[in-house]
Amino acid sequence: MAIEVTRKELTAAELRAVAAKMKDSRAARRMLAIAFVLEGVDRTTAATTCGMDRQTLRDWVHRYNAEGLAGLANRRSPGASPLLTPEQKAELAALVEAGPDLQRDGVVRWRSIDLQARIKALFGVEMHERTVGKQLATLGFRRLSVRSRHPKTDEGTQETFKKTSRRR
Numbered sequence: 001m002a003i004e005v006t007r008k009e010l011t012a013a014e015l016r017a018v019a020a021k022m023k024d025s026r027a028a029r030r031m032l033a034i035a036f037v038l039e040g041v042d043r044t045t046a047a048t049t050c051g052m053d054r055q056t057l058r059d060w061v062h063r064y065n066a067e068g069l070a071g072l073a074n075r076r077s078p079g080a081s082p083l084l085t086p087e088q089k090a091e092l093a094a095l096v097e098a099g100p101d102l103q104r105d106g107v108v109r110w111r112s113i114d115l116q117a118r119i120k121a122l123f124g125v126e127m128h129e130r131t132v133g134k135q136l137a138t139l140g141f142r143r144l145s146v147r148s149r150h151p152k153t154d155e156g157t158q159e160t161f162k163k164t165s166r167r168r
Helices: 012-021 025-038 043-049 054-072 086-098 112-123 129-138 155-164
Strands: none
Touching: 012 025, 025 043, 025 054, 043 054, 086 112, 086 129, 112 129
């Protein structure tokens, strides 16, 4: 089935002239393919001449018809959506800053695996342990941390031991 270019503001020659001045070579190639279609060349020949598949050329013609030359430019993919919202990230930062509670969390310092379980419980978001570390890095937290203090540490006993030990 033949495809038709419905947008007629540029002729095939004008499209070629615009393509010659383009810095984006892929958009220029698309313009040349559409110029072939405007001249009446069949879709297979126009597509193979410009290094694309017949179906791809059809898609570009539809986009050109809908959007004009701007539709032939490369578009950036939006990428994956973030796993946590900014509010959830702020709550995670506050949680990490406050530190764990031994009674509630069962740990004396946060590890990525502990935070992974906590994130799943709080926000319902499952993420890999390494991704938790990346989230913490974006929040400004680093892997290095102060040495944790055991919850049953007896400061008095430690001081007594320090005083009674002989110096070298």
